[in-house]
Amino acid sequence: MAMSTPLTADTIRQAPKVLLHDHLDGGLRPATVLELADAGGYRDLPHDDAAALGAWFRESADSGSLVRYLEGFAHTCGVMQTEDALVRVAAECVEDLAADGVVYAEVRYAPELFTEGGLGLDPIVEAVQAGFREGERRAAAAGRTIRVGTLLCAMRQNARSLEIAELAVRYRDSGVVGFDIAGPEAGFPPTRNLDAFEYLRQQNAHFTIHAGEAFGLPSIWEAIQHCGAERLGHGVRIVDDIKIDADGRAHLGRLASYVRDRRIPLEMCPTSNIQTGAATAIENHPIGLLARLRFRVTVNTDNRLMSGCTVSSEMAALVDAFGYGWPDLQWFTVNAMKSAFIDFEDRLEIINTVIKPGYAALIG
Incomplete structure (x- = not known):
């Protein structure tokens, strides 16, 4: 009988992985931030050395200060205000994900954050899509196959949700697979954006909603029952x-039962959740309980630069904390692929021809 491949950082990186919750402006390479700042005349970076800058982003995210955490995004968005910058960041994002063994990803961003330099929403989407396609070509040239779909975010504190939803539908035949709302949950419930969600449902379009991260059960309930969310961004407060x-026996309330019974995917981001206070440490992150209770849990990065993480490092941390093996990592991965916003046949093909064979080779 073949021996199972040992679980290490390197072997986890080799395993096929699926990523559903990753912010484009939270995943830049520090060196790219510096180069784009120099090219665009952005003068507000805290460091001019890539290593020091990368450490600053992570320390700011770990600080427990929301002001410092958000300052990091001010810097990344500040250098992403031209079409060339957007193409470059998007292409490098795909290269980095492919190098980490990701075979399918949905990367999200808020187009309204990149208009400060005068770009319109359509040119922003077209630049990012061009970057994603270029990244896929580069990955293929390096012997790695990856497919990337786009989620367009509206900022929930602003009043542009319907406009961004219409933008997502306009580009859904060009690689935009869905819609999301992001930004502060407290004080900005998802029902403020009902017109956008009603429009998306009428258009047979997909959407996820950030809910149950910084705010509790009411945010999740509204996202599902009022807005019709297909997935929950984070959802840890369930x-x-x-x-x-x-x-040790678990008793699920009506909302938790509904989420589990309906197989509503949870886009969980362990390291990010610790940084934002949704959990105190990996070993007591709700993902352990939710996976044991067989919620449809998926493992994600949220912001790779700020959290200093990859999908592989998140999975490795869960292996250390909960003693997971290859079958568990495959389960997380298949959960994510089942929950993707692409056609059913495409999801099945990736599961059956890429994910299952990849894990079979590792399980032995």
Whole structure:
């Protein structure tokens, strides 16, 4: 009988992975931030050395200060205000994901954040799409196959959700696979954007909603029951509707039962959740309980630059914390592929021809 491949950082990187929750402006290479700042005349970076700058982003995200955390995005968005910059960042994003063994990814961004230099929404989307296609070509040339879909985000504190939803539908035949709302949950419930979600449903378009990260069960309930979310961005606070007896037996409330029974995917981002206070450490992150209870859990990065993480490093941390093996990592990966916003036949093909054979070779 063939021996199972040992679980290490390198072997996890070799395994096929699927990423559903990754922000384009949260995943730049530090050296690229410096070069784009120099080319665009952006003078507000805290460091002029790539290593020091990368460390600053991670320390800011770890600081516990929301002001410092958001300052990092001010810098990345500040250098992404031209078409050339957007193409470059998007292409490098795909290269980096492919190098980490990601075979399918949905990368999201808010087009309204890149208009400060005068770009319109359509040119922004077209530049990012051109970058993603270029990144796929570069990955293929390096012997790695990856497919990337785009999610367009509206900022929930602004009043442009319907406009961005219409933009997502306009480009859905060009690689934009869905819509999302991001930004502060507290004070900005998803129901503020009902017109956008009603439009998307009428257009048979896909959407996920950031919910249950910084705010609790009401955010999740509104996202699902009022807005019709197909997936939940983060969704960690669903554990507030689960009670655990002294003997370890779990009792699910009605909302938690609904989320599990309907197989609503949870786009969980462990390291990011620790940085934002949704969990205190990997070993007590709700992902452990939710996976044990067989919610449709997926493993994601959120912001690779700010969190200093990859899909592989997130999975490796879960292996260390919860003792997961290859079958568990395959389960997370298949969960994510089942939950992707591309055609059913395309999802099945990736599962059956890429993911399952890849893990079979590792399981032995």
